[in-house]
Amino acid sequence: xxxxxxxxLFIMGMLSLGLLLTGTTQxxxxxxxxxxxxxxxxxxxxxxYGRKGAKARKQWLxxxxxxxxxxxxxxxxxxxxxxxxxxxxxxxxxxxxxIITLELADMEGxxxxxxxxxxxxxxxxxxxxxxxxxxxxxxxxxGIVQTLKxxxxxxxxxxxxxxxxxxNHVPMTQREAKKAGAFVCEHCIERxxxxxxxxxxxxxxxxxxxxxxxxxxxxxxxxxxxxxPTKQEIDLLIQETLxxxxxxxETPFEEPMASLEQFMGMRFFFPVGNWxxxxxxxxxxxxxxxxxxxxxxxxxxxxxxxxxxDVAALKASDPEGMAFMYSMAVSARLTLQLARKHPDQxxxxxxxxxxxxxxxxxxxLKPVCEGDVGLDSEMGIPKALADDFRRRAFNRAxxxxxxxxxxxxxxxxxQAIRETTTLNPQIDRYRKCIQEYFKNWKREGCLYTxxxxxxxxxxxxxxxxxxxxxxxxxxxxxxxxxxxxxxxQGVMLVHDATPELGAxxxxxxxxxxxxxxxxxxxxGSIQCPSADKIQPLSRKPFxxxxxxxxxxxxxxxxxxxxxQNSKLNGNNTAEINxxxxxxxxxxxxxxxxxxxxxxxxxxLGEVM
Ligand SMILES: [Zn+2]
Ligand SMILES: [Zn+2]
Numbered sequence: 001x002x003x004x005x006x007x008x009l010f011i012m013g014m015l016s017l018g019l020l021l022t023g024t025t026q027x028x029x030x031x032x033x034x035x036x037x038x039x040x041x042x043x044x045x046x047x048x049y050g051r052k053g054a055k056a057r058k059q060w061l062x063x064x065x066x067x068x069x070x071x072x073x074x075x076x077x078x079x080x081x082x083x084x085x086x087x088x089x090x091x092x093x094x095x096x097x098x099i100i101t102l103e104l105a106d107m108e109g110x111x112x113x114x115x116x117x118x119x120x121x122x123x124x125x126x127x128x129x130x131x132x133x134x135x136x137x138x139x140x141x142x143g144i145v146q147t148l149k150x151x152x153x154x155x156x157x158x159x160x161x162x163x164x165x166x167x168n169h170v171p172m173t174q175r176e177a178k179k180a181g182a183f184v185c186e187h188c189i190e191r192x193x194x195x196x197x198x199x200x201x202x203x204x205x206x207x208x209x210x211x212x213x214x215x216x217x218x219x220x221x222x223x224x225x226x227x228x229p230t231k232q233e234i235d236l237l238i239q240e241t242l243x244x245x246x247x248x249x250e251t252p253f254e255e256p257m258a259s260l261e262q263f264m265g266m267r268f269f270f271p272v273g274n275w276x277x278x279x280x281x282x283x284x285x286x287x288x289x290x291x292x293x294x295x296x297x298x299x300x301x302x303x304x305x306x307x308x309x310d311v312a313a314l315k316a317s318d319p320e321g322m323a324f325m326y327s328m329a330v331s332a333r334l335t336l337q338l339a340r341k342h343p344d345q346x347x348x349x350x351x352x353x354x355x356x357x358x359x360x361x362x363x364x365l366k367p368v369c370e371g372d373v374g375l376d377s378e379m380g381i382p383k384a385l386a387d388d389f390r391r392r393a394f395n396r397a398x399x400x401x402x403x404x405x406x407x408x409x410x411x412x413x414x415q416a417i418r419e420t421t422t423l424n425p426q427i428d429r430y431r432k433c434i435q436e437y438f439k440n441w442k443r444e445g446c447l448y449t450x451x452x453x454x455x456x457x458x459x460x461x462x463x464x465x466x467x468x469x470x471x472x473x474x475x476x477x478x479x480x481x482x483x484x485x486x487x488x489q490g491v492m493l494v495h496d497a498t499p500e501l502g503a504x505x506x507x508x509x510x511x512x513x514x515x516x517x518x519x520x521x522x523x524g525s526i527q528c529p530s531a532d533k534i535q536p537l538s539r540k541p542f543x544x545x546x547x548x549x550x551x552x553x554x555x556x557x558x559x560x561x562x563x564q565n566s567k568l569n570g571n572n573t574a575e576i577n578x579x580x581x582x583x584x585x586x587x588x589x590x591x592x593x594x595x596x597x598x599x600x601x602x603x604l605g606e607v608m
Contacts, residue, residue, distance in 0.1 A: 044463035050189040056120035066127030070103035072108070078257035079159055080119070082111040082195040088124035090115045090148075092264060092311055096257060102128075109135025111192050117161040117265050118552035120189045135193055142197040145182050148464040153182035158198035159262050159421060160188050165251045177367025193254065207296050212243035222577035225554055225561055228608060234285060237587070240580050241281040242289055246296040247274040247327075260311055260400040263304070267394040268323035269467040271489045272297075275327045277581070280552075282334055282587040283496075286605025288345075294331040298357050299329055303358040314363045318388045319400030319437070325364065326399065328357040329406035333497060336413035337602050343457040355414060361407050362426055365589050369429050379436040381429070389437050391464045402493025404430055411495035424435050431501060446474035447510060448528045456517065457510035458484075461539055463515065470534065478525040480539035481518065485549035492552060496595075505556065505596060512553035512560055519563030544568065546576065551585035555592035 009242055019314070045056035065562070074083035076098040083105040084091045100126070105112060105372030142156050142261045146169055155177035158165045163502060164184065175182065218236070223229050229237070230495060250259045275294065290591030299323055305312040316320040332354040337344035338352075343561055376386030408430040411423050442469070444460030460467050460477035468475045479487065488511065493502040518526045545569035552559040565573045576582060591604040601607070 006020075007246055028282075041158055044548055050186055053118060053120060060122050060126075061123070061129075063127045063338060065129050065251060067164065068102055068125065068128055070101060072102040073099050074102045074105040074112070075099055076105075076110070076195075077261055078255045079253065079259075079261040080191055081109070082114050082119070083125075085124035086115065088113070088115075090123040090259060090264075091120075092314070093257065093308075104132055109133060115265075117191075126498040137174060137188065139195045141174050141193060142171060142190075143174060143177065143194075144169045144198065145172045145177050153177070153180060154185055155189075156185035157194040157198075158253065159258065160185055160191070161192060161265065162187055164245075164249065165198045165203060166245075167200060167206075171197070172198055181221045187195040189260070195585060196253045196258045197530070198251045199254050206248065206252065207246060209243050209245055209293070211587075212240050220580070220583065221581045222574055224584060225589060228590065228604075229583075229587065231292045233583075233608075234587075237580070237583060238281070238285055238287045241277065241285075241287075242293060243380055244274045244293070245278060246293060247272045248300045257451045260308060262302075262314060263324075264311065266324075267320070268326065270486050271323065271326060271399045271402075275330065276489055277584065278327075279330050279334075280591075281584055282603060283543075283591045284584065284587040284604050286603030291331060292329045293537065295353065296335070298331045299353075299557050300476065302357050302360045305364050306605050312360075313367050316364050317368050318392065319397035319404070320392060322368075322403050324399035325361050325407070326403045328361055329403045329410060332357040333406045333410040333413070334602070336410050336417065339417060341600065341602055351417070354410070358407065358410055358414060362411075362423070365389070365426075365430075367380070369433055370426065373462050374590035377431075378432040380438075381433050381436055385433065385469075386436070388454075389463075390548050393461060393483075394441055394459060394463055394481065395461070396485045397437070397463075398487045398490030399493070400490070401434055405434050405494040405497040405501065405538040408434065417509065431498065432499045434498060438494070442502070446472075446528065446531070448473060448530065452527055454513050455506070456514045457507065458514050458527050459487075459532070461525075473528070473534065475531055476537065477536050478527045478531070478537050478539065480525050481547060482540060484515075484526050488552075489549060489591040509554070509556040511557075513552045513555035515553050516557050516560050518561075518565045519566055527573065546582075548582050548585040551582070552589050552592055554586075554589040561586065561589070575580040 026575070045272075046057050073086055075086065075088070075094065076083055078097075083100070085475070086094075100108075102112070107134060109345065110521075111119055112128055112130065113122055115121045115123040137157070139529045141157070143155050145164055146154050146156065146163060148154055155172065155174060156163065170555055171212065172180065172182075178184070217238070221233075223233070224250060228234075234473075249268075249272065251261050253259050253262075275297065278294045279291050281287070305325075310567060315324055335350055335354040353477065369382065371382060374383055375381060376383045379386040379389070408427055411427050411430075411533060415423060415427075416420060437518060441459060442457075445457060446457070447455060447457050449455045458478050461479040461483060462477060465477060467477050475606075491503050491508075491511070494501065495508055497507070514526050514528060517529055517532075521532060523536045524540045524542040527537060545563035546568070548564070550564055551561050565577070568576065577586070591601075594604055595601045595606055598607075
């Protein structure tokens with residue numbers, strides 16, 4: 001199709017190229033349509049998409065050119081100005097999409113075959129060569145202005161992965177924003193125009209949380225690892241927790257399809273911070289309102305599962321995506337665990353709601369985890385899932401595995417309460433999945449007992465990579481402190497829900513030993529002492545700042561928190577540890593310590 005380009009259209013295209021063109025217009029005009037078509041691609045200045053963005057797009061030009069008929073169907077996204085091929089694996093809700101011809105899509109400047117948050121993935125129309133330039137974000141495009149911490153104003157399109165829109169943000173067109181002195185988000189420039197915008201009315205209707213007002217004269221102090229804080233200190237911690245947003249991550253767009261597309265692009269694999277916080281804060285205090293905070297997002301994602309089962313199942317097709325059901329699984333587990341132990345503390349309505357979360361999860365996971373055909377010969381679970389276990393970076397999978405563990409324990413609670421066994425096949429399969437995941441992870445990682453009798457665990461960043469072993473020690477490739485700490489949040493869920501499947505106290509202790517040891521080195525990657533002696537490693541540079549995501553391991557080895565603080569000077573230590581999240585994590589470690597003594601403990605409030 002590249003050979004038939006009317007000259008008039010070519011001129012139109014060139015005119016709207018604007019600043020993108022270098023001085024090659026004249027030369028291009030003389031060489032005829034085919035050459036022109038190629039030339040447009042060559043003269044697009046990808047450098048405005050940043051280093052990574054430009055690199056990804058230049059890579060596409062290396063795919064051999066492929067001819068597409070001008071009337072080839074192009075399926076239009078609802079959020080970003082992108083079109084896809086009929087067989088594109090990223091195409092969602094295909095029967096609801098607007099269809100145009102590929103030729104028109106090109107002429108109008110749609111991004112062709114791009115996906116991912118910044119459009120750096122090529123999902124379809126491989127080898128297609130554009131004839132017209134990509135459309136820029138119009139000056140009149142509606143967007144949102146955000147005031148950064150520095151005071152600078154940033155204009156961006158609603159749905160940009162770098163920020164969550166709320167009703168305090170100011171809607172403005174690009175022109176208005178520039179006049180007000182705002183700069184334009186570079187990710188938005190790279191991704192290109194949006195086809196919709198946030199509904200400010202819908203944003204105002206979204207559930208909101210109370211503001212935390214710090215009492216006059218109150219100076220927060222670090223919590224002790226040994227003694228419980230005063231009741232007043234715990235009450236304030238609860239108030240601070242209740243002020244956190246519920247973390248419903250999608251923007252309510254004017255066009256609902258756009259919200260689903262945004263959902264698919266979201267990465268839930270680092271635990272959504274506030275969900276993790278609510279979970280730990282409930283365990284540390286037993287405050288029912290915190291459990292209710294978890295249920296707000298759980299309802300939202302349950303409704304998504306029920307209304308759009310295909311979208312939910314696609315998202316949950318690997319452990320990384322499964323974590324979108326984290327607040328559903330965790331709130332159901334907490335509710336049902338409490339209901340079994342203290343039936344008078346849970347209402348019938350809360351029970352029914354927890355059950356509805358679990359039903360939605362089970363239905364969503366059916367195509368992913370269930371079935372007996374073509375199982376993986378080694379793991380005995382669906383092959384696609386087994387293959388994913390073997391290749392997905394551990395830090396990206398473990399919070400999904402934790403979600404699965406919480407679901408499993410909650411289903412067991414539910415069956416005990418309802419006195420039924422109908423979900424046993426699902427429970428057995430989920431248990432198998434978790435167990436196989438941990439077996440594979442431990443095989444790739446390294447459980448090593450040092451001469452002093454202490455066992456250490458560490459593992460490589462990459463799954464399925466070629467790793468080196470010397471005398472039983474894993475050398476090279478050990479995960480960095482940051483990613484390691486994310487992985488551990490998933491492990492903690494497995495420990496709390498199904499410890500017998502791979503995260504029992506001994507294993508947690510082996511991790512605590514590694515974390516403790518690392519805090520007294522300057523190595524950016526976590527290994528055991530013997531491996532560090534042979535070949536210390538820093539996948540990322542070592543940081544002297546404490547990682548409070550490790551504080552929970554204080555429950556498995558005394559001194560972990562002190563170790564995390566060992567590179568700070570005294571004043572700094574108190575200042576940092578009096579911050580909200582550090583106080584919370586310190587108290588949560590006390591819950592885990594108490595749990596080791598009493599496995600039936602639901603929350604620390606039971607022993608306060
Ligand atoms: Zn596509
Ligand atoms: Zn942006």
